[in-house]
Amino acid sequence: MYDLECINIAKSFGSIRAVDDVSFDIPSGSFFSILGPSGCGKTTLMRMIAGFEEPSGGDIKIKGRSVLGTPPNKRNVKMVFQHLALFPMMNVYENIAYGLRCNGVGNAEIKRKVHDVLERIALPDVAEREIHQLSGGQKQRIAIARCMVLDPDVLLLDEPLGALDLKLREAMKIELKLLQHQFNTTFIYITHDQSEALVMSDHVAIMNQGQFEQIGKPQDLYHRPKTAFVAAFVGDSNRWSGRVKSSDGSGGKVETEQGLEMAFTAAGGENIPEGASVEIFVRPEFIHAVRQTDADADDAAATGDNRMEGIVDSLLFNGANSRVLVRGPQGELIEADVTLTGQNDIRPGENVYLFWSSRQAMCFASRGAA
Amino acid sequence: MLRFPGGGLMLQKDFRRLAMILLFAPFALWIALLVVLPxxxxxxxSLREKVAPRVYEFGFANYLDFINEPIYWNTLLRTGSMSLLVTALALLIGFPIAYYIAKLAxxxxxxxxxxxxxxxxWVSDLIRAFGWILLLRETGVISSFLQWAGIVNQPIEFLYNDVTVIIGLVYTVMLFMIVPLVSTLDGMDNSMxxxxxxLGGNGFTVLRRIIVPYAMPGIVSGCIVVFMLTAGSYLTPILLGGKNSSWFTEQIYNQFITRFNxxxxxxxxxxxxLFTSTVIWLGLKLSGQTLANTVAKS
Structure with a gap:
């Protein structure tokens, strides 16, 4: 049973295809994210699900029933807006009670439900507060409670964490995930922030230029991207363009534009013939940087069939996520993750070898005439 | 900012105070000379009684006259109630226009x-009132048109009745209702x-529970301005209502100019x-607003 099904949904504004033939379905009780750069059509898609925009084509089904032609106030899809849109002229209680009153629920029942939902979001004492008296995180939770009190089939969240500061955002990520578990309602989360999507979601759809590039579990998107866009958009990558010198279809050798040779694996099940122009992506954490003078350089070499010499250009220290920038023989900069222990670490100016496995060199045929 | 002890800080403080006084002076002068003093x-x-030519005594006779002469306080009540009607009509017509300008256009x-x-x-009050007269008088545009079209067979006088006065007043004050409404509605997030x-509200619920409460400061501020302007207006009621208008400002004019009293x-x-202030105070109490968050804001 799917809570939400979108079938070939499309939306045009004049000659612009904002959403172009998107199909997906979301099983009950899952956390689904739509991740894409700004302007990719994700907000339009969400507004169509909520009923604020009429699709130009296709169908939207909620709990198996088409909602085309159903006005927004009759759809059991609730939405947490980007700036939350809490009503400033009502207090917390009235904000949450608003939807229940619209549905004609009795006063005693409203009281019980509002206090119940406040209990569940762990803010039992804020009922009589005014909205401007709440902190950012509390507002967030009230906005969710205001929707959840109506038992929606689907809850839409439109980048609600965007306005929060970093620390709070990190905390709210975990909290949102817990709330979703607790309410066991389908959440659809729209964001351009990949870490929000990857951390919270059961499934993520990557959207670009009105289309879904790939739908999958966060790990799949990260490790097995199907398109060059997904590989570039999700996570960090070193990226090269090049031409295939030899290939058996699923892997082979490629020479980059800088004249660097490396072994690659065709990603996304593509068949890459000889002579094709390609894009190669290698994630920094799969590149090992080892001092040329180190004794274990040979051990490290065994882990990767690609090897390159370079000079450490700079060190980007960020605790556990520290990184080195290595200048290669052709002058290009390559990022590699390093573990810094504080003792005998790699320093700028040292000569290093970089190793990586051809399995981690994801290769995509270039799109268009490249 | 770094603050140095001693003279520098003092000098800066004095300078700031001087700037403040200079900026505030014209305003204070204006209030004192043109509002407080008069x-x-x-x-x-008003507290002088004339006992003989050029002989005056302190007393409340003028106020007692007002209470004892029904035509005076009837005129005031009539002015008040018609001003309220004009305010209500201006709000009813102005709100959709303001909503369209702020949210839909x-x-x-x-x-x-x-x-x-x-x-x-841009056109003076007088010219505008004259425009209405051209349209509405017995030999005016509308009357002539109706006769020409054969709908009526004799000239009709549209001037000199209450409806005309109200139409003219609503027209004159409309802008003062629309501007504060547009500015409050403009500040309202569409996502609200x-x-x-x-969350399940229909158009009426959204209007009643969200848009109107949100726009309340603008509504109240527009109503106050419009009510004050209407109750204190002179030209429009006199020109469009003639002798029948019985506007209170006309009474004041008569006392000052005609009767030299x-x-x-x-x-x-x-x-x-006092009367308009009381009405506005009541209005603020009933709508639960304060002057500070209505007129002062918009």
């Missing part, structure tokens, strides 16, 4: 619409309205001020 004079005048049409609202203000629908005129002026 009112003190008015109050003093595209950015380009918005400027144009605002300009159109402003155009009547969408949230209202999304400045004492009574001053008393009436004070009474009008």
């Amino acid at each position: 009112h003190i004079g008015m109050i003093r005048l 595209s950015n380009r049409t918005r400027g144009a619409l605002f300009l159109i609202c402003l155009i009547p203000l 309205i969408e949230a209202g629908y999304n 400045w004492e009574a005129g001053a008393a009436f002026g004070i009474l009008l001020l």
